[in-house]
Amino acid sequence: MKKTDLFSRTEYPRHTPARTRTSPSRSPLAPYVLGHLPADLTAVAHGRGTYGELAAKQCRILRELDDGIPQVTDADSAALLQLDLLFMLNGYLPAGPSAFPRPLLDAVAAQRARFPMLDLYLSYETLIDVNCAEWDRTGDIRVFSESRLGLLERDFYLGHHLAEPPARIAFDLLRALVLEPDAVGTAAFLEGALHSLDDFRSHMAQYGRLPTEAFHAFRPYHMSYPGGPRGASGAFMPSVHLLELVLLPPTPQYGVYLDESLPYFPTWARPLVTEWRTLSGQGDNVMDAVLDGRLKLDDRAATTLLRVIDTFTDFRMAHLGITRKALPEAFAADARPTRKAIAAQAGERDVLGRGAPGTSGFTVQGVLTNAVYRLLAARRSLTEFLD
Numbered sequence: 233m234k235k236t237d238l239f240s241r242t243e244y245p246r247h248t249p250a251r252t253r254t255s256p257s258r259s260p261l262a263p264y265v266l267g268h269l270p271a272d273l274t275a276v277a278h279g280r281g282t283y284g285e286l287a288a289k290q291c292r293i294l295r296e297l298d299d300g301i302p303q304v305t306d307a308d309s310a311a312l313l314q315l316d317l318l319f320m321l322n323g324y325l326p327a328g329p330s331a332f333p334r335p336l337l338d339a340v341a342a343q344r345a346r347f348p349m350l351d352l353y354l355s356y357e358t359l360i361d362v363n364c365a366e367w368d369r370t371g372d373i374r375v376f377s378e379s380r381l382g383l384l385e386r387d388f389y390l391g392h393h394l395a396e397p398p399a400r401i402a403f404d405l406l407r408a409l410v411l412e413p414d415a416v417g418t419a420a421f422l423e424g425a426l427h428s429l430d431d432f433r434s435h436m437a438q439y440g441r442l443p444t445e446a447f448h449a450f451r452p453y454h455m456s457y458p459g460g461p462r463g464a465s466g467a468f469m470p471s472v473h474l475l476e477l478v479l480l481p482p483t484p485q486y487g488v489y490l491d492e493s494l495p496y497f498p499t500w501a502r503p504l505v506t507e508w509r510t511l512s513g514q515g516d517n518v519m520d521a522v523l524d525g526r527l528k529l530d531d532r533a534a535t536t537l538l539r540v541i542d543t544f545t546d547f548r549m550a551h552l553g554i555t556r557k558a559l560p561e562a563f564a565a566d567a568r569p570t571r572k573a574i575a576a577q578a579g580e581r582d583v584l585g586r587g588a589p590g591t592s593g594f595t596v597q598g599v600l601t602n603a604v605y606r607l608l609a610a611r612r613s614l615t616e617f618l619d
Contacts, residue, residue, distance in 0.1 A: 258309035260302045261316035262372065264293055270378040273323050273453075283324060287333040290320055294335050302339065310347040311362045317343065318354040319374050326452045329460070349499065353461040354454070356468040357498035364393035376453045377446070384446035387438075392469060395435035399471035402428040402540075406478045407508075410516050413526045419533035426540050429475075433547045447558050456593040462496050465592035467599065470501030475544070476603070477508040479518050480610050485580040485602055489594065492584070496592075519610050523617055534618050538611065545571070545607045552600040562596035574601050575608045 259265075272289070275281040294302070302317075304310050317340050324331040344350050351358055367373040367390065375385040405425040409418060456463045473490070482490065490509055494502055511517075518537070521527035529537060549571065556563050563569070581598035592599070 258304065258306075259312040259316045260297050260304075261293070261313060261320070264290075265316040265319050265374055266372055269319060269323065270375060270382055273376055274378045276323075277326070283327050283331045286323065287331070287336075291333055291335045294339055307347060307349070310343060310350060311358070312366060314340065314343050314347075314350045315354075315358050315362050315366075315374060318351075318358060319376070322354050322453045323376065325455055325457070329457060353457060354464045355461075355496060355498075356464045356466075359454075359464040360389055360392050360396075360469075361498055364390055367393075376450045381446050381449045384442060385450045388442060388446075388450075391435055391438055392466060395432050396469065396471050398428040398431035398435070399469075399475055401425075402432065403471055403474040403478055406475070406518055406540075409527060410478060410511075410518060410521055413521050413528075418527065419530065419536055422533055422536040422540060426536055426543060429540060429543045429547075433543060433550070436547055437550055442554075442558075444558050462492075462593040465496075467592035467594065468493060468496045468498075470497045470505060473497075473505055474501070474508055476606070477505070477512045477517065479540070479544070480606055481512050481515070481517050481520055482509055483580060483606060485583060486606065489583050489599065489602075492594070493592075519614065522614065529618075538614065541607055541611045541614070545604060545611070548600070548604045548607060552604060555596060555600060559596060564597065569597075569601055569604075571604070571608060574604045575612075577601070577605055580605055 272281065272286055276283060276286055297303075302313055304313050317336065321332060321336050321340060324333075340352060344352050363374050367386075373386050373389065375382045375389075377385045402425040405421050405428070408415070409421050415421075454463045454465065462468075473493075476486075487509075490505070494505060497505055515521070515524070518527065522529060522537070549569075552569050556569065580602040581595070583594045583598040583602065
């Protein structure tokens with residue numbers, strides 16, 4: 233399957249195929265994690281094995297590698313080895329942290345001690361950036377599921393990987409407008425941002441075709457660690473938040489979300505998100521620049537900016553609908569999250585309130601409806617300003 237052919241309806245072979253290998257894996261645990269871990273987890277999930285048996289097998293593998301602490305010497309290999317260790321560790325999440333084998337925890341901690349930039353948990357950066365970079369390099373990708381479900385899980389990760397660059401381009405184009413509002417070509421910059429946002433939405437819309445069965449097969453391995461770190465969630469996809477910050481000023485409730493989320497964004501994104509949260513809060517965003525007259529819009533530019541907001545809203549609404557379908561328990565039974573209903577809310581919801589959380593650990597309904605609410609409020613303000 234071509235890597236852009238996400239969630240196709242074809243029949244799949246038993247094992248997830250890799251693309252033509254261009255170079256060997258840099259992790260000594262790759263043969264096990266790629267070749268055996270999904271089958272081992274499937275066996276445990278279906279009662280054909282136990283977590284105790286899984287731990288015994290994995291600890292034996294670790295003992296055979298440098299007395300339980302696999303060794304690598306460079307940062308890239310260390311990140312890949314940590315990915316493998318964390319995939320093994322997260323395999324126990326359905327049983328709870330008490331099932332984590334001590335030798336596996338020790339190996340994860342030893343890696344972090346040697347390479348302090350590594351995460352001690354399966355983060356978005358490790359799962360998506362490191363994992364998909366290895367796909368780009370060798371054709372191998374780590375998944376928890378077997379067979380057809382494994383391929384659908386693979387495409388879920390690759391979808392985030394492929395969607396990130398267009399969203400980042402849209403952010404860069406809007407950033408240029410905010411930083412130099414007097415520059416020539418406002419409409420062209422907005423049209424470029426709209427085109428990139430369309431590409432981003434197209435990639436992310438594929439998730440509407442992800443069978444619920446596949447999502448629920450791998451979701452348990454991404455849940456937040458009870459009493460510990462949040463899980464690896466699309467909620468921490470950085471360019472989406474950079475795009476919102478350059479477009480709209482941050483609200484207090486969005487600030488709560490960012491306070492809690494920042495440590496879970498990829499390392500490269502944290503200083504950029506921090507910078508643009510500050511700048512946007514000071515008025516350096518597209519909406520404030522238009523409303524206070526710094527950024528002048530002719531008819532073409534005004535029409536395009538409205539389309540940018542609408543396209544971003546379309547993505548947020550599609551994401552909301554997909555999530556509600558996959559996780560109905562995370563929404564109030566009588567919740568009908570239409571644009572009209574969200575616009576009529578008294579304000580944003582509490583993202584830390586009680587309720588069924590997603591893998592990110594936030595209240596799902598609050599996070600997703602708040603994102604739509606902010607965009608709808610911005611569009612209303614812009615329309616009133618332009619009339």
